Amino acid sequence: MLSRPAESQRKHDDEAPHRRGAARSVVSVCIVNWNCRKLLKACLRSLTSQLQGLRLEVIVVDNASTDGAADMVARVFPRVVLVRNADNAGFARANNQAARLARGRYFFFLNNDTVVPPGTLRRLVEYARAHPEIGLLGPRMRDRRGRTQVSCRRRPTVAALLHRTCLLRWTGLFRAAYRRYRSRDAAVDQVRPVEVLMGAALLTRRSLFRESGGWGEEFPFGGEDIDLCTRIGRGRAVVYHPGIEILHYGRASSRQRIDVVYAQTIIGVARAMRKAGASSTALGMYKLVVTLDEPLHWLRQFGQYLWRRARRRRAAAERSLMVLHGIGGFVMRGLPEFWRV
Known part of the structure; x- marks a missing residue:
């Protein structure tokens, strides 16, 4: 259900920059949260730096957190649309909840354990506009030490996944297949099409997302980014852009x-x-x-x-x-x- 602050802000759109002219918003930022109050707060604060030259709305779906995260959003960020779930709906279903409320031309699905540098969203949107063949666009992700994370890869193959098992990992069998799957042999500094992007930060067009059917809700956790990239990638390019970066603390909720x-x-x-x-x-x-x-x-x-x-x-x-x-x-x-x- 929508929190009371969220209901109130719908009645007073003229007082809420995140919602002002929401039907004309360029970007809807969709965030799923579960028990990450401090990281979510930092993420939302970083999004305030994206307002210059860009109309956006921010939607947070809280999956029944017990650490006061939803109350924090309502108190500190009253202009953010807040959805309070009675139980943990999972990543895919909660993202679809946010997408149903979103009114932006672009949807930006963002993890709660990220920090978005100033100008990042504007640059992502500008690149997507200049390349209409793109279906999904993902930035480079760096950890808190500034190291590049593996945020794009090929679709998993049986050989690649078998290499991860204890039975076969130390034999070296299928190691080449695993390296190809993780894209460790590919240049991390090159804008390029990929098969799968990490679901922590994905930009897509509203129309394309809805045509694709959205996130697959048969995936409570794990595999949902592979599925979405596979479906959208059948007709459009899935692109990794290392020149645009965000900070990603990595799997904080999980x-x-x-x-x-x-x-x-x-x-x-x-x-x-x-x-x-x-x-x-x-x-x-x-x-x-x-x-x-x-x-x-x-x-x-x-x-x-x-x-x-x-x-x-x-x-x-x-x-x-x-x-x-x-x-x-x-x-x-x-x-x-x-x-x-």
Whole structure:
């Protein structure tokens, strides 16, 4: 449901720059949040620097946060449209909620753990306008140390995903396929078409997004960016632009619930591959290796947990423990769904 501040601001559009002339807005910034109050606040503050020379609206969909994030948005950013979900709707469904409210010519889907430098949105829009063949446009992402993150890649293949398993990773088998998947051999400083962009920062046209059907809600978490890029990429270019940058802290929400996200990510990637046309034989091989690999993965994580605990690295040990819970949950409850994909 819309929060009361959001309802109020709809009645007083003349007092709200984010909503003034909303039907004529150039960009609708759509942000999904779950328990990232501090990072979300920094993200929203950075968006105030985008107003010069650009009409925009900002929509935040809060997935039942318990850290006061929604109240913070209503109090500190009353001009932002705020949607309060009663439960966690997931990334894709919440983004679609925001898109249904959005009235901009362009939609910019943005993670809550990002900071947008001044002028970034204007430059993205100008580039998209100059290249109408583009369906999705993504900027370079840097971490808090200024290092370039891998934010574009090829669609996953069975060979690439098999390389990630404990059974095969250390043998070097399929390493070349994995490197191609992660695009580590490609120039990171070159504007170029890619197959998949990370869903943390994506610009697309409103009309094209709606024609594509939006985010696939069959992906609670994991695989949704692969699916969207695959569908839009069938008719338009998916482009990575390293000359336009944002700061991305990286998976802040998902790190809090690794135990839940672990299974959904594995299932989501398999679902995206199936939807993109992977053969039943290839998917069957992948499922078999992943199933056999989970006990080894659990033992490896358990060893890491013991080592980190012995070294008194409490935070790292807690993350390992959450991964252990995630593996256990996947084996006990997620495998039937995984094999049904």
